[in-house]
Amino acid sequence: MEKDGLAKSSDTSIEKEGFISQSLSKDGIPNQSLPNDHIGIENISVEPDKLFETVSALRNYGFNYLQCQGGYDEGPGKNLVSFYHFITVDDLQKIEKIKEVRLKVFLKRDSDLSIPSLYKIFKGSDWQERETFDMYGINFIDHPNPKRILFEYNGACKT
Numbered sequence: 001m002e003k004d005g006l007a008k009s010s011d012t013s014i015e016k017e018g019f020i021s022q023s024l025s026k027d028g029i030p031n032q033s034l035p036n037d038h039i040g041i042e043n044i045s046v047e048p049d050k051l052f053e054t055v056s057a058l059r060n061y062g063f064n065y066l067q068c069q070g071g072y073d074e075g076p077g078k079n080l081v082s083f084y085h086f087i088t089v090d091d092l093q094k095i096e097k098i099k100e101v102r103l104k105v106f107l108k109r110d111s112d113l114s115i116p117s118l119y120k121i122f123k124g125s126d127w128q129e130r131e132t133f134d135m136y137g138i139n140f141i142d143h144p145n146p147k148r149i150l151f152e153y154n155g156a157c158k159t
Contacts, residue, residue, distance in 0.1 A: 020044065020101050023061065029054050034104065043102045051105055052116040058086055059121060063101060065089040066122035071132035079106040080136050082115055107138065117143035 021033035021044045030050060034043035046054045063086035071082050081104055088099040107113050117140035118125040127149065129140040134150040 018042065020058075020061070024054060024057055027057055029057055037102060041100045041102055043104060045104050045106060048105050048107065048112075048115040051103075052118070052121070054103065055084070055086075055118055055121055058101065058103070062088045062099065066118065066124050066128075067100075069118070069125050069128035069132065071136040071138055073136060077109070079108060080113065080138060081106055082132060082136075082138050084118070113137055114139040114141050116141050119143055 017036055018033040020042050021031050024031045024044070030047065031054060032045040034045055036042055044054075065087050066084060067087050068085040069083070071080060073080055083105075084103040086101050086103065105115055107115070113136075115138060117129055119129070119140075120142070126143075126145070129143055130146065130149045132138050133140060133143075133146060134148045140146060
């Protein structure tokens with residue numbers, strides 16, 4: 001049985017590790033399957049220039065909600081990472097298990113720290129991308145309002 005392009009087993013979970021990564025590859029979208037996270041959710045890495053295309057495909061697969069976007073620093077001399085957690089939101093009375101996938105974009109510190117904004121696909125990425133920009137300097141191309149929200153001095157605090 002297929003729903004939204006992804007085959008499902010009888011327990012309604014994704015069939016096997018790396019299944020979504022394989023589906024993206026079959027659709028001509030380059031990616032790298034990463035080890036599943038500590039609760040078994042598939043992790044996938046994509047290059048910055050493939051982010052928008054990948055997320056559009058995930059949305060077509062039924063991942064219709066951006067649960068979380070953020071960034072982190074892997075440590076001195078290592079990568080900066082923009083991460084995304086997508087889930088399928090459906091009629092809660094019909095959901096037996098929520099489908100989830102994690103996406104990561106690894107950026108070398110000495111490279112261009114620009115990636116596409118997902119605002120055109122998921123409006124909820126607005127403040128999340130702004131926070132990641134503010135904290136880690138990752139630029140989100142075509143973001144409608146890339147204004148700082150955390151570290152901008154607004155004159156309200158006088159010392």
